[in-house]
Amino acid sequence: MVAVLAFAGTTAAIMQTLVTPILTRLPDLLNTSASNATWVVTATLLVSAVCVPITGRLGDLLGKKRLMLACTVPLIAGSVVCALSSQVVPMIIGRGLQGMGMGMVPLGIALLRDVVPKEKLSSSIALVSASMGIGGGLGLPLSSAVAEYASWRVLFWSTAVLALVIALLIRTVIPDVPAGARGQRFDLPGALGLGAGLVCLLLAISKGADWGWGSATTLGLFGAAVILLGGWGCWEIRTTDPLVDLRSTARPRVLLTNGAALFISFAMYASMLVLPQLLQFPAATGYGLGQSMLAAGLWMAPGGIMMMLVSPLGGKLTDAKGPKFTLICGGLVIAVGYGVCLALMGSAWGIMVSVMVINSGVGLAYGSFPALIMSSVPLSETAAANGFNTLMRSLGTSIGAAVIGLLLAHMTTSAGGYMFTSEAGFRTALTAGIGMAVVAVAIAGTIPALRDAGRDEETRRAEGVQGAGETVKSA
Structure with missing residues (x-):
């Protein structure tokens, strides 16, 4: 079950970086302008941000397995529409449909609380939560390889097949679990x-x-x-019956966790935006490494693998020290990774090592968020609360993309009549990554400890329902 849910989350996350290798070619491929082509990326971002909290709430109301299966439908349909597109409008529609499938990630995380034994819960949550980062880390080199050696349409046919396989696995492997908020209205x-x-x-x-x-x-x-x-x-x-219970969200433990998620996601995305450019910048600049698109993706790939390996270890750390400790460690490791990158950015090996360190920190941090959230909200709100946390991560990456993009665009140098990002621009962006990670650590340090005496009656009732469910499963 954990493997299926992690695979589902990874595939959904791959949709975000799927078109990155062909982004510069989209104007020619779709007979449109460069400005219009950027909507192929923006559409997925917008739709996923809107749909994730809604999907989470519907999962609480109608059943998480049912909603996960529903999420595979737009993933398959959107992939097919994109694969058949020759104009920008159908491509944008298809990418929007793919964005609707991102709701699988918080649904899968919330479902773990219902189906996984308590002793395995932390490591399972860590792996499935980190699948968002794993998909982003592995999606770039895989899509680069496909785009370089095959038709770009193969990218979308491949994701359609993956989504179909996921639908079959969810249907056969994941058990039906009663909806935690059944009887409430949408x-x-x-x-x-x-x-x-x-x-x-x-x-x-x-x-x-x-x-x-x-x-x-x-x-x-x-x-x-x-x-x-x-x-x-x-x-x-x-x-x-609110879509998002803001009273639960306003609890210090939940509020501060979401704040830390915002800054951790900013820090993560800074590396995804800066390091591939450094790898591909011409060596003649004196700081670019002159790698091809495929080579750059391969240098970045070990970061995704490290996230996959570190996430279960983060679960064990959470069991031993608590999710707050894991989150603080993750933020500190990210900051160290950016420091390594500042020192070693002159070599591809140095960048690969720094990506591995940064993504190890992201794996620790991402795995701690659901543990903090789900220990603080009633069972009837787990999917919605995780959906809201996923939304905060998406906002963090969006703000990070805007801020880092602004830095790289304005800190430029010229040579041969061309303007391009200067070495100081890249170093400033990497330093910003350190700053965001440190802010996340500072926020995480203020997260209050969980005290049973201070928890509301609804949470205690929810835990009683969960315990009863575990007894039934054992029987």
Whole structure:
């Protein structure tokens, strides 16, 4: 069961980096402009951010296995649409459908609480949670190899087959578990409000550099996001069965965990954005390493493997010392990894070592988030709470992409009539990665300990239901 859920999460996460190797070729492949081609990436980001918390809540209401199976449908359909596309609009639609499948990750994490014995829960959660990073780390070299030696359409046919295999595995391996929030209603106004607010916010973040950070469009979107998300928050507090229980989210343990997730994700994405460029920059610059697209992906691949290996160890560390300790260790390891990169960025081997260290830290940190979240919310909210944590990770990567992209675009040098990112620009971006990891560690250090006496009655009832379920499973 754990292997299937980790495989599902990894495949869903691969969708995020799937088009990276062919991004520069998309304008020619789809007969469109470079600006329009960027929507192929933006569409997946927007749709996944909107759908993940909604999917999580529906999993609590209707059953997590049922919703995981439902997530495979848009993954398969979106992959097929992309594989058959020759124009930008169908490709954007297909990529949006793929983004809907990202809800499998928090659903799989929440499902572990229902089906895995307590002694194996921490390591299982760590592996499935880290599958988001593993998919991103392994997806880049795999898609680079396919794009270089086969038709780009093979990328999407491959993901369609993977999603179909996952659907069959989920159906046959994962047991049916009663919905934790059965009988409650779905908060449609809350879903619409959150979706509209997130679209405005993420559009402003992801496209602000293209439109201009001071443009009326960007500022208008930021303003609309503040109004919509503020109104959504007021609604969620007043409604009986909210999409996201903001009272649970506001608990210091949950709130601080989500804050740390935001900064850890920023730190993770900085390496994914900076290091492939360093590897592929021309050696004539004096700091670029002149690697091909495929070679750059292969140098980065050990980072994804390290995350896979470290995640179960993080689970054991959580059992021994607690998830807060694991999160702090993860943030510190990420900071050390960026320090190694600053010292060794002049060689491909140095970058590979630094990626392995950084991703080891990400594996530790990502595995600790669900353990912190699920120990602090009732059983009826596990999928929704994990979905909200996944959303915070997505916001972290989005903000990281915008900030790091801005740094690299503005710290430039010129040679031969061309402008390109300077060595100081890359070093500043790597230093920002250290800073974000240190901030995450500082936040994690303030996460309060879990005290049974302070937990609400609903949480205690939920644990009683869980214990009864474990007794039935044992029988």
